[in-house]
Amino acid sequence: MDLAYSPEEEEFRAGLREWLAKVLPTLPPKPSPDDWPARRAYDLGWQRTLYDAGYAHVHWDASPTVRLIFLEETEKAGAPYVGANFVGLLHAGPTIAAEGTAEQRARWLPPVLRGEEVWCQGFSEPGAGSDLAALRTRAYRDGDDYVVTGSKIWTSHAEVADWCELLVRTDPAAPKHRGISWLAMPMDAPGVTVRPLRTLAGSTEFAEVFLDEVRVPVTHRVGEENDGWRVTMVTLSFERGTAFVGEVVACRKVLGEVVAQARANGRWDDPGVRRRLGRLNAEFRTLWRLTQWNVSEAESSGGVPGVGGSVFKLRYSRARQELYDAAAEVLGPEGVDLGRPWVLDRLSSLSYTIAAGTSEIQRNIVGERILGLPKG
Amino acid sequence: MQRGVRGLLARRFGRDALREGVDAPRVDRGLWRALGDAGFFSLRLPEAEGGVGLGLPEAVLVFEEAGRALLPGPLAATHLAAGVVPGAATGETVVTTVAGGGLVEWLDEADVVTGDATGAVPVRSVDPLTPLHRVPEGSRSAGPDGLLVLLTAAEQLGTAVRTCEAAVQHARTREQFGRPIGAFQAVKHLCAELLVRVEVARAAVYAAAVTADPVDIAAARLLADEAAVRGARDCLQVHGGMGFTWEADVHLCLKRAWVRAERGGSVTDSEETLAGELLTEVH
Known part of the structure; x- marks a missing residue:
C-alpha cells in the first residue's frame, strides 16, 4: 500500500490550501436550506469561483490522486459542497463527456464547468427504484422529437434545474435493459411539472417530476437509441467511485467535534462512551486508508472506478449512521433537540444506506460480481 | 515472496497435514526450516546479517498467507526473535513468548521462551492446534509488543x-x-x-x-x-x-x-x- 504523494501532488495541495485560505473568507454567507433560488445562486457562484481559479476541471480530467487531494483539502478547509452542481459535475457531465458527440459536449459541458447551468437526475420512478431497469416513462418518436410521458421521483434539485438527465423507455417490446434511452430534457419544456417532496428531516431536498407529452429533440439523445442502460452505467460507476472522499474527511472532523463535546459535558468520563468513540476512530481512519487505496487502484486502472466502491459504500454508510448515533449518546437529552448540532445530520444520515443503491443492492453486487455467486 | 510462501504452504501444509495436527498437535520442524529457507523468519533482518532486508509491509503479506493456511506454531514470536535468538531466523529454533493475558502458546514444543514464563500452568486450549499455558497473574508484564x-x-x-x-x-x-x-x-x-x-x-x-x-x-x-x-x-x-x-x-x-x-x-x-x-x- 503506497501512502506517499509525489512532489507535484504535494505542490498542488499547497497551492490549493493557499488559495482556499484566501478565497473562503470572501464568500457570502450560506443561504437558508429552504431558499432554493438562493442555494442555486450560492452553489453556482462557488463553481464559478473554482472555474476562475482553474480548479473547475478537477472532477473530470485530473488524476484520481489529485481529485482526492482536492476533495480532502476543500473539505478540511470548510469550503462549500458541490451542492446543486452535483448532477452536472458528477453524473450528467461525465456521461456526456464519455458518450456525447462533439456538439453535445460543446453545448452542455462548458456551462456546467462555469457554474451557469444546473442539472437534475430523472432515473428512479415510483415503480422503478432498486429495479431501475423496470422504468416505464415512455418516449415515442414524432418527427425530430421524442414525446415523453411518465413520472420520476427522488429528483434532487429539480426545482432549480435547467436540465434533466432522463431515462426513458423507447422500445417497450425489448428486454427491459435494452429498450432504454438517455435524454437531456430542458426543465422549462411544456408538460414538465415539479412537486417538491419533504424528507423526514423536514427539508425539500428532492421532488417528483411529472412528464405529460413533453417534447425533447432527438438531437438531445446521448448515445444510441435503446443503448441508454449502458450509457447510464458509466454515470453510476462515477458516482460509486468518487462520491465519498469528502464525506470521510467530514466524518473524521465530526468525530473530533463529538469528542470535544464529550469532554465539555463530562460524557468522556464514561468508559463505554470512550470505547465507542475509539472504535469509530478505527473505523474512519481505516475508511480513509481504503479511500486512498481505491484511488490508487483507480489510478493504475486508468481512472475507471471498480466494484470496490460497493464494498466501501456498505461499510461507510453504516459507519456514518453509527457516528451520529454515538453523537446522540454524547448529547444525551439534547440529542432530541433539533437546535443542537448533529441532530439534523443524524436524520439525514438515514438516507445513506438507501440512496445511490440500497445496502441490499450493494450486497447483491458484491455477492454476484465480486464473489461470483449465482443470481437469485 | 508472498507467492513463494503461499506455494510452499500449499505443498507442505494441505488439508491432510492440518487435520493430522488436530489429533497430534506438533510444530513440523522440517516445514519450519523450509519456511526459514524461504525467508519467513529472517524477512526483516538486514541482508548483511543473513536476512532478506525487507520490512513490515512485506512481513504482513507472508503472515497473511500463514493465517490463510491456518499454519500452527508460534510464528510471530519466532519471527520477532530473528537476529536476537540464535537459530530463530533459519527456523531451527522455535521461539514462543508470554503474550496478552499471560497466555503462552506451544510452551512444551518451543526451544526458547521470551518473557517470564515461570510457574506457567497448562490450559485446556479451545483450539486443538494451539497448546496453551498461562503464567500466574503476578508475574505478567504490561501490554504485548x-x-x-x-x-x-x-x-x-x-x-x-x-x-x-x-x-x-x-x-x-x-x-x-x-x-x-x-x-x-x-x-x-x-x-x-x-x-x-x-x-x-x-x-x-x-x-x-x-x-x-x-x-x-x-x-x-x-x-x-x-x-x-x-x-x-x-x-x-x-x-x-x-x-x-x-x-x-x-x-x-x-x-x-x-x-x-x-x-x-x-x-x-x-x-x-x-x-x-x-x-x-x-x-
Whole structure:
C-alpha cells in the first residue's frame, strides 16, 4: 500500500490550501436550506469561483490522486459542497463527456464547468427504484422529437434545474435493459411539472417530476437509441467511485467535534462512551486508508472506478449512521433537540444506506460480481 | 515472496497435514526450516546479517498467507526473535513468548521462551492446534509488543480470507430447493459482508504495516479480530449443519481466531488507545 504523494501532488495541495485560505473568507454567507433560488445562486457562484481559479476541471480530467487531494483539502478547509452542481459535475457531465458527440459536449459541458447551468437526475420512478431497469416513462418518436410521458421521483434539485438527465423507455417490446434511452430534457419544456417532496428531516431536498407529452429533440439523445442502460452505467460507476472522499474527511472532523463535546459535558468520563468513540476512530481512519487505496487502484486502472466502491459504500454508510448515533449518546437529552448540532445530520444520515443503491443492492453486487455467486 | 510462501504452504501444509495436527498437535520442524529457507523468519533482518532486508509491509503479506493456511506454531514470536535468538531466523529454533493475558502458546514444543514464563500452568486450549499455558497473574508484564499484535492481525486477516473463500465455495456448490444456496439473498448477503470485513481489515493491516504507528496497529487489531471471528461465525452459519461438525474445518478457523484475539491483550486497551488519540489529533 503506497501512502506517499509525489512532489507535484504535494505542490498542488499547497497551492490549493493557499488559495482556499484566501478565497473562503470572501464568500457570502450560506443561504437558508429552504431558499432554493438562493442555494442555486450560492452553489453556482462557488463553481464559478473554482472555474476562475482553474480548479473547475478537477472532477473530470485530473488524476484520481489529485481529485482526492482536492476533495480532502476543500473539505478540511470548510469550503462549500458541490451542492446543486452535483448532477452536472458528477453524473450528467461525465456521461456526456464519455458518450456525447462533439456538439453535445460543446453545448452542455462548458456551462456546467462555469457554474451557469444546473442539472437534475430523472432515473428512479415510483415503480422503478432498486429495479431501475423496470422504468416505464415512455418516449415515442414524432418527427425530430421524442414525446415523453411518465413520472420520476427522488429528483434532487429539480426545482432549480435547467436540465434533466432522463431515462426513458423507447422500445417497450425489448428486454427491459435494452429498450432504454438517455435524454437531456430542458426543465422549462411544456408538460414538465415539479412537486417538491419533504424528507423526514423536514427539508425539500428532492421532488417528483411529472412528464405529460413533453417534447425533447432527438438531437438531445446521448448515445444510441435503446443503448441508454449502458450509457447510464458509466454515470453510476462515477458516482460509486468518487462520491465519498469528502464525506470521510467530514466524518473524521465530526468525530473530533463529538469528542470535544464529550469532554465539555463530562460524557468522556464514561468508559463505554470512550470505547465507542475509539472504535469509530478505527473505523474512519481505516475508511480513509481504503479511500486512498481505491484511488490508487483507480489510478493504475486508468481512472475507471471498480466494484470496490460497493464494498466501501456498505461499510461507510453504516459507519456514518453509527457516528451520529454515538453523537446522540454524547448529547444525551439534547440529542432530541433539533437546535443542537448533529441532530439534523443524524436524520439525514438515514438516507445513506438507501440512496445511490440500497445496502441490499450493494450486497447483491458484491455477492454476484465480486464473489461470483449465482443470481437469485 | 508472498507467492513463494503461499506455494510452499500449499505443498507442505494441505488439508491432510492440518487435520493430522488436530489429533497430534506438533510444530513440523522440517516445514519450519523450509519456511526459514524461504525467508519467513529472517524477512526483516538486514541482508548483511543473513536476512532478506525487507520490512513490515512485506512481513504482513507472508503472515497473511500463514493465517490463510491456518499454519500452527508460534510464528510471530519466532519471527520477532530473528537476529536476537540464535537459530530463530533459519527456523531451527522455535521461539514462543508470554503474550496478552499471560497466555503462552506451544510452551512444551518451543526451544526458547521470551518473557517470564515461570510457574506457567497448562490450559485446556479451545483450539486443538494451539497448546496453551498461562503464567500466574503476578508475574505478567504490561501490554504485548506492538509488532506481535500487528503480525497477529495479519494472521487474522488471512484466516478471514479463508473463511470468506470457504463460505463462497460452499454457497456456490451446496444445493437446496433446487438451486445453490448462494442464490438466496439471506446467504449471499452473509458472504458479501464477509468480504466487506476482509477488505476493511486488509486496509487497516496494510496501512499499519506502512506506518508502524501504535494507533494504526490498535485499529488493525480490532478490525482484523472482527474480520476473523465474525467471518468464522458467518462461515459456520453458511455451512449449516455441516458447519457444526468436527469434520468440517470451519471450527478450526473460529477457535484459532479466538486464541489469536487474546494475543493482543485487552480490547479495552486498544479502544482506549484509539480514543486517546482523538484528544490529540489536530483537525
